[in-house]
Amino acid sequence: MLIEGLHLEKSFRTRYVETKVLDKVSINIGSSEIISLTGKSGSGKTTLLNAIGLLAPPDHGHYRVKGEEVDLSNIASHHRIRRERFGFVFQEFMLVDYMTARENVRLVASAESSRLEINAKIERLAAELEIEHRLDHYPPQLSGGQRQRVAILRAVMNSPECIFADEPTGNLDSRTGARVLRLLRSLKSKGCAVVIATHDQEIAESCQRQYQLTDGTCKEITTN
Ligand SMILES: Nc1ncnc2c1ncn2[C@@H]1O[C@H](COP(=O)(O)OP(=O)(O)OP(=O)(O)O)[C@@H](O)[C@H]1O
Numbered sequence: 001m002l003i004e005g006l007h008l009e010k011s012f013r014t015r016y017v018e019t020k021v022l023d024k025v026s027i028n029i030g031s032s033e034i035i036s037l038t039g040k041s042g043s044g045k046t047t048l049l050n051a052i053g054l055l056a057p058p059d060h061g062h063y064r065v066k067g068e069e070v071d072l073s074n075i076a077s078h079h080r081i082r083r084e085r086f087g088f089v090f091q092e093f094m095l096v097d098y099m100t101a102r103e104n105v106r107l108v109a110s111a112e113s114s115r116l117e118i119n120a121k122i123e124r125l126a127a128e129l130e131i132e133h134r135l136d137h138y139p140p141q142l143s144g145g146q147r148q149r150v151a152i153l154r155a156v157m158n159s160p161e162c163i164f165a166d167e168p169t170g171n172l173d174s175r176t177g178a179r180v181l182r183l184l185r186s187l188k189s190k191g192c193a194v195v196i197a198t199h200d201q202e203i204a205e206s207c208q209r210q211y212q213l214t215d216g217t218c219k220e221i222t223t224n
């Protein structure tokens with residue numbers, strides 16, 4: 001198993017109230033599995049992706065990567081795991097506006113590769129995502145769908161073992177959306193798992209396994 005989350009809990013505290021968004025949530029992600037995460041708006045999909053992606057780790061619970069327990073309070077180890085193993089496609093893209101698309105992607109590229117290798121990889125992936133003609137544009141000069149594809153390009157750049165994609169087709173027309181999904185699915189053959197948070201039932205059902213979030217709990221939906 002690539003990632004095992006057991007009884008994960010996550011609460012948000014504001015001055016007056018504490019809201020428990022994840023209440024003993026358990027979720028497993030196998031190597032090269034494609035998994036969907038559904039649930040109505042506010043049910044905690046983004047919170048769960050950020051928790052299992054160790055961006056905003058759970059407060060409590062057990063979390064293992066490839067069988068090894070990760071200390072949920074050890075921020076430095078989370079940083080390393082994210083950098084070496086994970087890629088993220090954020091719901092709001094999180095691109096740096098004053099850097100071009102290419103620079104945004106280069107920013108995350110592993111320091112071990114040469115500039116030439118990095119550029120070649122960016123060009124190849126950009127062509128797959130049909131964004132190669134926009135690499136030297138700045139995010140504000142791009143459409144929502146183009147920004148999303150740059151965000152996906154950045155997520156796949158370091159050949160991660162798992163990609164967490166938050167509504168990756170939310171801003172795309174159906175043809176581009178299908179293309180993005182094809183690209184995410186093609187990562188399977190490269191040994192990459194993908195967790196997709198989505199409102200789109202069709203996408204959810206096309207994944208190998210489905211989890212659904214309701215009122216802080218998460219259950220796996222079994223389909224025959
Ligand atoms: N930083 C935060 N501080 C306080 N509450 C938060 C914070 N982040 C999320 N929440 C709350 O946690 C709940 C779950 O939010 P989350 O963004 O995970 O939902 P979601 O399922 O991704 O929704 P959507 O489908 O609209 O993207 C919401 O009630 C939200 O208000």
Ligand SMILES: [Mg+2]
Pocket residue numbers: 045046047091166
């Ligand atoms: Mg969300």
